[in-house]
Amino acid sequence: MSILDWLSKKQKVSPQAEKLNIPGDLWVKCKSCSEVMFIKDLEKSFKVCIHCEYHFRITPDERLSYLFDKKSFKEIDGGIKPIDFLEFTDTEPYKKRIELAQKKSNRSEAMIIGEATLNNHPINVGIMDFSFMGGSMGSVVGEKVTRIIENAIINKAPLFIFTSSGGARMQEGITSLMQMAKTSAALSRLSDAGVPYVSILCDPTTGGTSASFAMLGDIHIAEPGALISFAGPRVIEQTIRQKVPKGFQRAEFLLEHGMVDMVVKRKDLKQRLLDIVTLLGVQEG
């Protein structure tokens, strides 16, 4: 077995990291600055490049392990599965795309939801998985977002949703579009219930996901360099027939334009979330 095969089996390395086959050691090349580093060092730094601070895309499991108390995550409704109700086929049948994504990720859909604790504070958590069909929102993702919101309305613990999604899932047609309304409506009830909702916008958060629950947090936190937009840069360039400026629609750009509260490095995120929960969370005791 080659190192590459072994790596892909372990699924430890984000697809953006270029794997180098150097015997004896495991190295990664940063996609942003092209510098090379030990995988171990990359993992120790929360999958952030030790040279340029480029934030690699990470899996839901990695996020859970970086932030929450060990083994505290209890998944909710992990068994909801997508169905191909439009019998949609593009370059490949939707059914096949689902199967492939499920096999690759070992998950049934592009999002996990559940309860976890953050330094013993109970938290409702939703995490999107960009590697599962681009984190696209179809019926299942919409349903899971809604259910974790409803869970928070009942248990009153703060809600964190980590978004990483290209938008609505085209293969479920107009029903995907309606998930925007469904999730946003549920958030209006969460507001009424007085439960804090922190939206953590990760790379990328675009289209129907940004134009619904991702942009409706009480507090918006963006990961450094994350692409956050309604229309993607390519669509805009085609429409206006010119290049978009550098840094356009990146986290720092959104901070400047008042759309997010802060841009927080991955290594600082846990402390920030703890501070927010302490300052805004439901009174204890």
Add this chain to the structure above:
Amino acid sequence: MNHLEFEKPLIELYEKIEQLKSLSKTSEINLDQEIEKIEKRALMVKKDIYSHLTPPQIVQIARHQNRPDSLSLLHLMSDSFVPLHGDRLFRDDPSIVGGLASIGGHKVVVIGHQKGHDTKENIYRNFGMPHPEGYRKALRLMKMAEKFKRPIVTLIDTPGAYPGIEAEERGQAEAIARNLKEMAAFTVPIITFVIGEGGSGGALAIGVANKVHMLEYSVYSVISPEGCASILFRDATKSDLASASLKITSEDVVRLGIADGVIAEPLGGGHHDWNAVSKCIKNQIVSDLKLYSKMDPSDIMEERYQKFRNMGQYSS
């Protein structure tokens, strides 16, 4: 008037009728019988064409240059109409129109996407593609409706929210999301009509309604057929196939449980008879509002909430 490609056999018959008419005038030969025969044939051909429309043909009708627009329909169906402007934050977006109206005796707040009928109008209206300030204007008007307990009527007709640099800078995503959230909580009834193109989030942003009606030849879609073709099919020329796969016609959207009903259009499409279209919409508004006038405000909100809460197909 511009004709659609699939209407060609019909147009040829119309031209023949015109020729015969002028011939009978100049030559003083009575061709009435002949003309009547062709007119009958034309009607049959028309009925035939319009009973076998494909999804891409319906998209063409939905985008027709002479498709009735929101403002014209509002003027036609309102006993009185007071247009209102601006979001009070940035500017007035001509892609979204709205105001106070009386329709069939009901005092309502109306909002709609606005397209133009020629290039000049379309440039002014930005082809019906709103910026964030358009959605914020819509929200301002809807909040006024809630305050004064006036039902809300919205008309959807947009290719989508505008994908531009300034729209992104001012928070296009946030503006759309905000409307979705706020619309869910209003206690006044919201009645929506998709009158032409229902383009994605930019359409939905004024469409979280108790009742969603679609004109017969309107479409409602998560993405334009062209966008879907280039992204999913990796081939921009496959938009016809994409329009069929996405299930965007009024019939399909009703079958999927997303829209409540189809409003029949005059034979040959609404662009031939705006007045007839406005009457059908007006009748629907009157009958819907009669229903909601007897309903408790909190039930009206709950009905709308549950309607969207239950949308989605999955296996558990």
